[in-house]
Structures are given as C-alpha cells and as structure tokens.
Amino acid sequence: MxxxxxxxxxxxxxxxxxxxxxxxxxxxxxxxxxxxxxxxxxxxxxxxxxxxxxxxxxxxxxxxxxxxxxxxxxxxADELDTMMRDPRVPKVTDWFVNYVVKKSPLADQLRERWFDDPDPVVAAAAWSLTSVRVAKRPEGLDVDALLDQIEREMKDAPAALQWSMNETLAQIGIYHPAYRARALEIGEKLQVLADYPTSPGCTSPFAPAWIGEMVRRREGAAALPGR
Incomplete structure (x- = not known):
C-alpha cells in the first residue's frame, strides 16, 4: 500500500x-x-x-x-468552503471547482453561499457554478438579474472573476435564445476579452464571438439527418 x-x-x-x-x-x-x-x-x-x-x-x-x-x-459544505479558501494556486483552484465542487450534491448550496463573496476567487467559483446552471438546470435562476450584474460589474472585475462572469454571459447567449440579443449587446458594449489571443481553429472567449460560433454549431448539429 x-x-x-x-x-x-x-x-x-x-x-x-x-x-x-x-x-x-x-x-x-x-x-x-x-x-x-x-x-x-x-x-x-x-x-x-x-x-x-x-x-x-x-x-x-x-x-x-x-x-x-x-x-x-x-x-x-463547511469542509468545501474551507478548501476553497485555502489554495491560492490557480491549477489547484481550477481542479477543485471542476473536479470536486461541481460533482458535489452541495454545488448549488455553495453557489449561493459564494455568489457575492468579497474574495474574487471565491466569487469566481460561484459564477462558474452559475454557468453550469444556466446551461443545464436554469429553472429558478433570475437571468435578467444575472445580466444586470454582469453589465454592471464585469468590465472592472478582477481577472478570475471577470473570466467566470464572461463565461456565464456566453452560456446565457448560447442556451437561451430569448436573452441572446441582450447577451450579445452586453458583450459588444463591454468588449471584455475582445483582444484575447486565440489560436487558429479555437473559439475566442469574447462573448459575442463565442455565442455566435456555438449557436452555429448547435444549429448545424440539429439540422443533421436523424436529429
């Protein structure tokens, strides 16, 4: 052993x-x-x-x-909260959120607990969890309020928090056609990650580009025979 x-x-x-x-x-x-x-x-x-x-x-x-x-x-929940606040190494934080918190039955409880946390790394985790809810289980989310907060705060948010808020913005635009126009408008207005270097063949994290590409892919897949 x-x-x-x-x-x-x-x-x-x-x-x-x-x-x-x-x-x-x-x-x-x-x-x-x-x-x-x-x-x-x-x-x-x-x-x-x-x-x-x-x-x-x-x-x-x-x-x-x-x-x-x-x-x-x-x-x-308290153990996960303590662990979330302990690592200050990006890869540890990334794996902790994606491999542990997102797989925990307490994920949504923690999302609510961390959402307005003064620590931007902790708040970023809450927005990452919110992106999952937006895409997979949007019931009960106030999407208008999320968009209001993104429009108000994302431009000046610290890098980790800004990235997670931008992800939520993109997921709203991709998975919720009724909010797509507003998501695109916010992305164009704020220009967050518009100049982010993107390798050939990869999708830009700039929300309007990300939304446009993923919507095209989803619509193309839906049009395939047998779908």
Whole structure:
C-alpha cells in the first residue's frame, strides 16, 4: 500500500525545472507534466483517506493528486468552503471547482453561499457554478438579474472573476435564445476579452464571438439527418 511519502517521492521524481519555469508564469508552483501526474493518481481510483492526507501536506502536486482521488460526496459544505479558501494556486483552484465542487450534491448550496463573496476567487467559483446552471438546470435562476450584474460589474472585475462572469454571459447567449440579443449587446458594449489571443481553429472567449460560433454549431448539429 502506498503512503503519502511514497506518492510525494514519486511526484518529486517527475519534477522538471523547465516546466516549473513555464508554470510559475501562470502562478502554479510545480514543474510536473499533468498527464504524468494523472498517471500517479490513476491506480488509487477513489481513496478519500489518502486524499485528505495529501491535501494536508499543502504541496501543490500532492493536492492535485488529492483532487483526483477524493470522493466529492464525502465533504460537507463547511469542509468545501474551507478548501476553497485555502489554495491560492490557480491549477489547484481550477481542479477543485471542476473536479470536486461541481460533482458535489452541495454545488448549488455553495453557489449561493459564494455568489457575492468579497474574495474574487471565491466569487469566481460561484459564477462558474452559475454557468453550469444556466446551461443545464436554469429553472429558478433570475437571468435578467444575472445580466444586470454582469453589465454592471464585469468590465472592472478582477481577472478570475471577470473570466467566470464572461463565461456565464456566453452560456446565457448560447442556451437561451430569448436573452441572446441582450447577451450579445452586453458583450459588444463591454468588449471584455475582445483582444484575447486565440489560436487558429479555437473559439475566442469574447462573448459575442463565442455565442455566435456555438449557436452555429448547435444549429448545424440539429439540422443533421436523424436529429
């Protein structure tokens, strides 16, 4: 049976100084290829005890493995709130929200708890969860109020929060035709991420471009035979 020390030693052996230099430019304090890190986690499948021990080390690679092997349903709301406020490493925060919080039955409770949090990273998580609701379970959401807040606050929001609010704006425009014109209008007015560098073949995160491309794809798929 592998111990925490075994896992940490295995991760340390994967450290690449050149990759660390690249990651540190994005605020991530590790130099491990994430495909190789996932391979370290894979044999454990779900191991909540090991996950808690790895998280407690405070080390970024160990915490990333912890997020891959934990059971999202095993945490209560206060535990998830504490974990959300603990990491200040972008990749840990990203994986925590996407691999743990979004898979928890407490996701919507936390969305409401974090929505107007003064910490922009925590508030960004709430908007990310809101994007999921907009696309998959919009019942009960006040879409007009969301658009009002986006129009009022997104332009001057901190980067992480701005990105998540922009995602919600795009999801509203993509999945809710009745609000599409207003979503496009807000995006054009605010010009958030209009100049974001986008590789050829990739969709721009600029909301009007994102909405337009995804709507075209959805409408094209719906027109295929058998749909």
């Amino acid at each position: 592998s111990t925490v020390d075994d896992v940490i030693a295995e991760l340390a052996a994967l450290e690449d100084p050149r990759m660390r230099a690249v990651n540190e430019k994005h605020g991530d304090d590790h130099g491990i290829n994430l495909t190789k890190l996932r391979a370290v986690a894979k044999p454990f499948k779900t191991d909540q005890r090991l996950a808690l021990q790895l998280w407690a080390t405070g080390q970024t690679p160990a915490r990333l493995v912890a997020l891959l092997v934990c059971s999202p349903r095993a945490f209560d």
